[in-house]
Amino acid sequence: METGSTSASSAQEIEESLDALLDRARRSQSPLPQQLFSLVAAFIPSHPPPLHTKAYLVLSTLCQNVRSSASEKNQQEEAGTESLARIFQPLIASRLSESKDSDIITGVSFLYALFQVDRQSASYIFQDDGFVDLLSTLIVSPSPPLSLAVARLFAQASGHKTCRMVFPTEVVTWLRSQSRQAGDHAIRAAGILALIKLSRGTTSDSSGPVESPSLGNVERQDEEFTAQLMEMIVGNTDTRTFVNDAVEGLTYLSVAPPIKQSLADTAVLRTLFTLVQKRTKSAGLPDHATVLYGVLAITANICAYKPRLSQEERQVAKLHKLAQGGKQSDSQGDEELSHPLDADIHVQTRCRTAIDSGILGVLAVAAGAESAASRDLVGRIYLSLVEDKRNRGRILQGGGVKNLSRTIKSYPSSSPDSLPSEALVPIQALAKLAITSSPIQVFGPNEGNMMDAVRPLSQLVLHPSASTLQQFEAMMALTNLASHSPVCASKVASFPNLLNRVELLLLDDHTLVRRASSELICNLIAGSDEVFARYGGKEGNDQLRTSKIQLLIAMSDVEDLPTRLAASGALAMLTGTPGACRAVFELQRERHRAFSVIGRLIDPSVQIGDAEGESEATPVKGDPGLVHRGVVCVRNILSAEKSLSHTELVEEVERAGLFMVFSKLLNGDLGSYDSTILQSAAEVAKMLADVSTRVARD
Incomplete structure (x- = not known):
């Protein structure tokens, strides 16, 4: 079998071999050599997307099995990494030693895939003596397909500290040259992404901003890369070959306040949001999940408000700055936290621009995403958008409550304590919407929708990780629901342990929390016979009454x-x-x-x-x-x-x-x-x- 072939018969043979390998992996049997050859060949870029999807599944299953087997024998994570490296390193090295570009691309593409599935073993192989030197020989007058494959591999490796430590200067120089060439957008985007990850990673590794001859000034470079990627995305009708790398690059860049402001452009956002919509309608575009996550991450960054610190948190931050002393307290993180472009007025404008550009349609798609990470971002974005009361009407009209409810239901929970803390964000966004208008305007005439909202809102009050603000807003939302009908009031009152917690919050130090708990109890007394009896309408326990x-x-x-x-x-x-x-x-x-x-x-x-x-x-x-x-x-x-x-x-x-x-x-x-x-x-x-x-x- 010609491993570099892209013929239908070759793809079919590889798929059959993958099925056999998957079957052996599920039965915890060792793979056959020919099956491993097929697995490596399955990631050739020219193969059809469904084959890549299956190959990722097989590779993931194989890695999990090898790690599980190694940990049972050695009780050490490193044992699994070394076992995987022993399996895959010879296969990759043999391909890179070939003279044909097709064979080299096969080896490079497989290592790229391994980084995405098992970064520890991929990094182990990448750091091996002589491996980066071997890769460096490939960038001497490479063909465009090989340049793209190598640039993407370097972009993957740049995201890991241990790999960045072995990057030679000539590789960085080559990546910079690729980022500046105008002929091939795919290679250009991959080179830019690699340089962005290198600069971000190098800064993180040294716990502060770094300026080196090879990387240059990070802030100026970020502005240049942002402009280039924006131009590539907005100015091209066909972005299939580079959209993943371009969106990922903008995701990294969008953390910086000046870049947030640049990206909050209607033309840019509409193009990004359209990419998601197109991929939703086209089953033949397997990168939909990747692009969706990137677009959501960019939106979450540009719409993010500064953290609302409590008095205690502010005091801790002051002590931290004093401990650092002098100019050292002005680290990059502190500067970004207090950057003028992160002031509420700028964030509000960016949020409105995102809504005007079509983010509500993207959120409707993302609320049902399989990726938990994407659903987490949906909650974050909605919470940012509803912060400004002027946006809430449009969000309600755009199906915000329905989408948030879908997102919330995707989090498993049998009790408030078991609810993951990530779920508190979309619940808080739902609470803000539920405070805005009457329950009918928020949830519609179906009382069942209101009843469904009682559980998450009550969990927000009870959750041990909930902030004071979250508890306050959840109680306000429940107060609104309880006012709708005796049925809703009884549903709220009967939620386990809720009323006990609300009564405790009556004694809270925070005025708004006391207010919300008082108003909720008042509405429950008015609407629930059970609560009315608890507070005075029932004869019997005079002391409790x-x-x-x-x-x-x-x-x-x-x-x-x-x-x-x-x-x-x-x-x-x-x-x-x-x-x-x-x-x-x-x-x-x-x-x-x-x-x-x-x-x-x-x-x-x-x-x-x-x-x-x-x-x-x-x-x-x-x-x-x-x-x-x-x-x-x-x-x-x-x-x-x-x-x-x-x-x-x-x-x-x-x-x-x-x-x-x-x-x-x-x-x-x-x-x-x-x-x-x-x-x-x-x-x-x-x-x-x-x-x-x-x-x-x-």
């Missing part, structure tokens, strides 16, 4: 207005039951604070613990929502007077100054309010007078 009511009373007296509105709203609903009223009354008798807190909802000048209930000299107008809630609470408690001690009730009302509060409210001393509030207040004043009269008569 009292502790819940006490927590709501405390939250009704915090400085944050939305938190007070939510907690006092829950209190107003619960005091519609005798059990909750008794709990409030018992708390008042024990600590003499509950009635004063309720009084402050109506009159902010009421002093907690002031026996006479005296107010500040200057009346303070309250919030209408708080006033209404306070009036309802007092009315409900007085309505339950039959189960309370009349004498003690009047004493505690007087102690809290509620007579004065309602007098001022009705006299207009606290400002003007809606007639509904004043009518309820008049009823309460009459009830207060009646109960006082009865006590005096008795």
Whole structure:
């Protein structure tokens, strides 16, 4: 068999041999020599794409088997690497020693494939004494096909530190010459990619920016390479021969803020996004997954916001800079983190450009990708896009919720603890969208879609790796869902351990977290019979009910207005039951604070613990929502007077100054309010007078 042949019969023979090799590999049998020859020959660039796909599967299976067998015998990873090198190195070396370009290309192409499947063994072979020297002889007046194969091999090797250490200067010089030639875009893109990886890798190896005679100034080189690759992609209708290398090169470059700004160009992005769409529709283009991942990575980089550091993280960063001292603290990473082009205003503009250029269509394709890495990028991109509230409407119209739900469902999880941390990103993006509008606008009229969203949002609240912001946004989204219907509220309330965590978060140090948890509990009390009973509507465990009511009373007296509105709203609903009223009354008798807190909802000048209930000299107008809630609470408690001690009730009302509060409210001393509030207040004043009269008569 002529291994370099591209005839149909040769490809068919190779495929049959691959099938036999795969069968032996699955049965843990050693490959036959002829089968290995066929495997090496299967990666010739001219062979059909389906044959390459099968060859990668066979090679991966064979490598896994060899490593597994070697580790069982030696218990060392290096043993597997050495075993693979012993199998493949003679096959590669024999091909590189041939005189025909077709044979040499076969050996080079196989090592290129091995780098993608098992980089350890490929690097081991690449570093072997004399191997790079042998490769160096191939770049002396090579043919275009051989130049392309060698350039791509060097591009693969450039991504690994151990390989970069053995790169001779003449190879870098040759790669630079290939990157500048204008005749063959494929060779040019491969040379550029190799140089990008070398410069990035060299910088990483030395923990700082490096400028060497062979590599030149990295920043200036990045700008040049970006311009060249953009020109190649935008200016050519047929990019099949170089699209993989060009996209991968831009992926590396797009980390730098100036390059992000350059790539956020409508013409460039539309071309990149079109590449994905074309490959989705064309089954004959096997590089779809590779191009899709690269385009997603580029988009994720240009749309990424600066990390939102907590106070503790900022303090740690300051200490780290102080420890480094002086100019050394201004490392490349710190500079990029604080680069002006990474300011929110620039990121917002880049995100809008990406949306205008068609990224939403790409995300619809990528949400169902087989690659977990691509799905991770989908979540990152959506999270960046929804950060700007102005984008959320377009994302909803573009199927953002459906695509995020597909992405989230691809992560396996039986409990919040088992959910991988990568899944938190798309869930947070979903939470931001769910906060934006009513549940029907977000999830559609199908209530089942809303019910499906409860699980991931609840997992985000419960997950041990969730940040404070993620917990806050998840609770806000659940609050919105709970407000839709009692069915949704009950679904939220019944999620295991969720309500316990939300109640703990009521005591969190962060104001927004306390607010979100208060609002969620309020909506659950309103919509779920189970939660209503838990907080006061069920007879029985008086101690538990009292502790819940006490927590709501405390939250009704915090400085944050939305938190007070939510907690006092829950209190107003619960005091519609005798059990909750008794709990409030018992708390008042024990600590003499509950009635004063309720009084402050109506009159902010009421002093907690002031026996006479005296107010500040200057009346303070309250919030209408708080006033209404306070009036309802007092009315409900007085309505339950039959189960309370009349004498003690009047004493505690007087102690809290509620007579004065309602007098001022009705006299207009606290400002003007809606007639509904004043009518309820008049009823309460009459009830207060009646109960006082009865006590005096008795």
